[in-house]
Amino acid sequence: MKKLTVEGATKDSQILVGESLANLESYIPEGVGKRIIITDENVHALYKDKFPAWETIIVGTGEKAKTLETAGYIYNRLIELEADRTSYIVGIGGGIVCDVTGFIASTYMRGIGFGFVSTTLLAQVDASVGGKNGVNFEGFKNMVGVFNQPDFVICDLATLKTLPTNDLLCGFAEILKHGAIKSEDHFRDLEENWEKMVNLDLEALERLVYDSVAIKAAVVNADEREKGERKKLNFGHTIGHAIEKTTGRNHGESVSAGIVAASRLSVQEGLITQNLFDRIIALLEKLGLPVKLDIDKEKVIDALKKDKKRAGEKINFVLLQELGDAVVMDFAIPDIASLVNELGWG
Numbered sequence: 001m002k003k004l005t006v007e008g009a010t011k012d013s014q015i016l017v018g019e020s021l022a023n024l025e026s027y028i029p030e031g032v033g034k035r036i037i038i039t040d041e042n043v044h045a046l047y048k049d050k051f052p053a054w055e056t057i058i059v060g061t062g063e064k065a066k067t068l069e070t071a072g073y074i075y076n077r078l079i080e081l082e083a084d085r086t087s088y089i090v091g092i093g094g095g096i097v098c099d100v101t102g103f104i105a106s107t108y109m110r111g112i113g114f115g116f117v118s119t120t121l122l123a124q125v126d127a128s129v130g131g132k133n134g135v136n137f138e139g140f141k142n143m144v145g146v147f148n149q150p151d152f153v154i155c156d157l158a159t160l161k162t163l164p165t166n167d168l169l170c171g172f173a174e175i176l177k178h179g180a181i182k183s184e185d186h187f188r189d190l191e192e193n194w195e196k197m198v199n200l201d202l203e204a205l206e207r208l209v210y211d212s213v214a215i216k217a218a219v220v221n222a223d224e225r226e227k228g229e230r231k232k233l234n235f236g237h238t239i240g241h242a243i244e245k246t247t248g249r250n251h252g253e254s255v256s257a258g259i260v261a262a263s264r265l266s267v268q269e270g271l272i273t274q275n276l277f278d279r280i281i282a283l284l285e286k287l288g289l290p291v292k293l294d295i296d297k298e299k300v301i302d303a304l305k306k307d308k309k310r311a312g313e314k315i316n317f318v319l320l321q322e323l324g325d326a327v328v329m330d331f332a333i334p335d336i337a338s339l340v341n342e343l344g345w346g
């Protein structure tokens with residue numbers, strides 16, 4: 001097991017990579033009252049036998065469950081269970097469960113203690129690090145939420161064995177992104193050991209997940225409220241989100257295509273070499289991620305125009321200037337439109 005401390009503005013958070021769900025009880029702070037689990041239907045069905053014998057609140061799955069209605073249901077259940085300010089909540093599940101749990105624990109009675117057991121690769125390397133919690137509202141993603149750190153995050157790597165491939169791909173895309181924008185070593189490790197990771201070799205996973213978390217944690221520590229440095233985490237995500245919205249492809253696949261587009265633009269701007277571009281494409285392909293998607297260009301460009309990161313006629317775009325080093329630049333919408341056209345997709 002590898003441990004990392006993330007220093008948050010309000011409190012520190014311990015990330016425990018390679019720890020087991022079975023040891024959850026030992027991380028609960030002393031003196032807390034009633035302990036309550038929030039989880040989703042799938043994770044409950046698969047892992048309930050490993051849960052401690054606490055009251056458990058089960059929510060639905062998918063973005064449709066990440067809502068104020070679900071939050072309302074949970075507040076009601078907490079009241080029924082007579083949860084008070086001494087109670088403690090642990091979210092066991094993927095990014096959706098963690099986002100909802102953090103939001104509930106930060107708002108119920110103005111905030112009670114909480115931790116996470118992350119059971120998806122995306123939650124482990126991305127969603128449970130950084131203190132962002134929240135829910136969707138009327139179709140707008142993450143519209144309502146708070147910044148607050150959990151006391152601990154257990155990344156139980158063994159749970160990844162039951163994770164569907166599509167969900168693993170989401171995590172792979174974020175790990176590659178972290179290497180590309182912040183660490184040549186991490187990227188090389190992935191180039192050398194991708195096969196072990198894809199086969200869920202626990203030793204390789206522990207190192208790669210830990211290093212990836214450490215990168216995200218360092219970026220977040222430097223910029224907890226997303227003023228500058230944290231924008232680099234959007235590498236591949238500007239076009240990626242537009243593709244996700246318009247094609248319905250999953251987050252990992254869309255971000256993969258977004259990484260291709262952002263890398264292509266980095267070559268066009270004379271920032272990186274064709275050789276580095278080729279390495280990125282080769283690694284995405286090895287991980288099973290798409291490097292080309294059928295898209296409706298008009299719709300993608302339209303979605304880009306509605307992006308919340310847009311400032312006037314310009315869009316913030318993250319490019320690479322070398323392996324392990326990213327830069328945030330502004331581009332005019334027509335320039336991005338011609339990039340999308342030149343990709344030759346769709």
Ligand SMILES: NC(=O)c1ccc[n+]([C@@H]2O[C@H](COP(=O)([O-])OP(=O)(O)OC[C@H]3O[C@@H](n4cnc5c(N)ncnc54)[C@H](O)[C@@H]3O)[C@@H](O)[C@H]2O)c1
Pocket residue numbers: 040041042043046061062063066093094095096097099119120121122123126127128129130131132133142159160161162163164167170
């Ligand atoms: N807070 C943040 O900083 C942050 C960052 C990135 C993403 N997110 C959010 O995370 C969410 C996506 O998270 P996700 O990809 O983990 O999705 P998810 O929570 O929906 O999990 C994916 C699916 O896998 C199932 N599942 C979870 N663990 C499993 C396991 N071990 N075995 C089998 N099935 C399992 C879930 O029930 C679900 O069906 C999005 O809502 C996104 O906005 C938040």
Ligand SMILES: [Zn+2]
Pocket residue numbers: 174237251255
């Ligand atoms: Zn992402």
